[in-house]
Amino acid sequence: MKTVKVLLVDDSPVQLALLRSWIEQDPAMKVVGVAASGLEAVQLTAELKPDVIALDLFMPEMDGFKVTERIMQEHPTPILLLTVSEQHATLSKDAHHSGAITVMLKPTPDDAQNIQKFRETLKVVAKIKMVRRHTVKPIAPQSKVSFPYQAVLIAASTGGPPILQTILSQLPEHFPLPVVIVQHIAQGFEMSLINWLQTSCLLPIHLAREGMELKKGVYLAPSGTHLELLHKHGKVVLHLSHHAPVRGHRPSANMLFDSATRLLGGNLIAIQLTGMGEDGASGLKAIRDAGGFTIAQDEKSSTVFGMPQAAIKLGAAQHVLSPEEIPRKLKEILGLQP
The missing domain is CATH 3.40.50.180 (Methylesterase CheB, C-terminal domain)
Incomplete structure (x- = not known):
């Protein structure tokens, strides 16, 4: 069986280390690269040609949606967007607009069930065939991520x-x-x-x-x-x-x-x-x-x-x-x- 090549993108070294450790517990997957910014993610996608990308929604300079749009225009690759907030894990509409497959909550170290779900979701997403987006419509204003913090x-x-x-x-x-x-x-x-x-x-x-x-x-x-x-x-x-x-x-x-x-x-x-x-x-x-x-x-x-x-x-x-x-x-x- 072909090993699934994964590119991880997150501005937090701690999160990158956790995600890598969870993925590499599964012999069917391999982390081929890590990126700490959106621009680096675009560059590594071209160089490494991963089967799937796990991408943090909140990134400096370019958020996860913008990174996804750029990758879909230049190097179409299945993308799973990750977020730390349940309030943002329901943004599948925005994910599809940008070209990502879906959005899911990042697992926590003490949640074995969601860690396994994360691995299985990555393998499912990796099988989806992507096509190049020559033009990408901007996300409508009503779909903009809202921050309800008080x-x-x-x-x-x-x-x-x-x-x-x-x-x-x-x-x-x-x-x-x-x-x-x-x-x-x-x-x-x-x-x-x-x-x-x-x-x-x-x-x-x-x-x-x-x-x-x-x-x-x-x-x-x-x-x-x-x-x-x-x-x-x-x-x-x-x-x-x-x-x-x-x-x-x-x-x-x-x-x-x-x-x-x-x-x-x-x-x-x-x-x-x-x-x-x-x-x-x-x-x-x-x-x-x-x-x-x-x-x-x-x-x-x-x-x-x-x-x-x-x-x-x-x-x-x-x-x-x-x-x-x-x-x-x-x-x-x-x-x-x-």
Whole structure:
């Protein structure tokens, strides 16, 4: 039986490594190349002539639909689009418009059933005969990918402030979502942190107060108090509570993440930054399971890799990124100009 030659395309080295390992567990398939950008994918398709391409939907410079259109014009090859969000896994109409066969959710390391489904889908897609598209109609405006996210949540501890500065300083003044932060910090130092962050951030930064309506801007949890999201009179508001510390933490990132998931489901972007311990890891996993978009800081840039590592081990992080890559990814998935 002929071995199925697979080209993998994803801007995340972690995702590429996972996808490769799952594919190479099947002797009927072989990864013949990997690409980290759309342009590289087009070039490798011409050089390697794979039988099938597994392509990330969210790519820098060219998203998965644009890459697919380009490949179908130049080197027609069966393409399976992959996404990390259930809200985008239903975009088969857009996939067919661009020339891809279908869209499916990326498996998670702890989901053997979907890993097997991924392998079987690749083999089925590889058998489909493709034809060159000399002209490709643009995707109609109503088919454009929508991003229904309603908030960005960030957890940080040891080494967090400079990383927060790196991220917040790169967000534009018109950034559309509120950013809610749990940073483990000694009581009484919150305003000093806010004032320091504000010197390089275009968004207004607030110390969270009870009943404050969640609007565009940045909100920092007060030390010694849990911060949660609640619905009140048809609005999303901040709620401060003095419940017991969770595994030694008050505020607890897990408390924030869990309350937000109960309220907003998968309409969340959540980020786990440097810090000791595991605070935020299980909450990040709940957000991912609900269909949200999740990121963990990479080990190289982390002062303490405990919190990001705990999230990664749970399968909670869809992307593992450096501090400089995080704001670029946020702007990319929200359709903002670089």
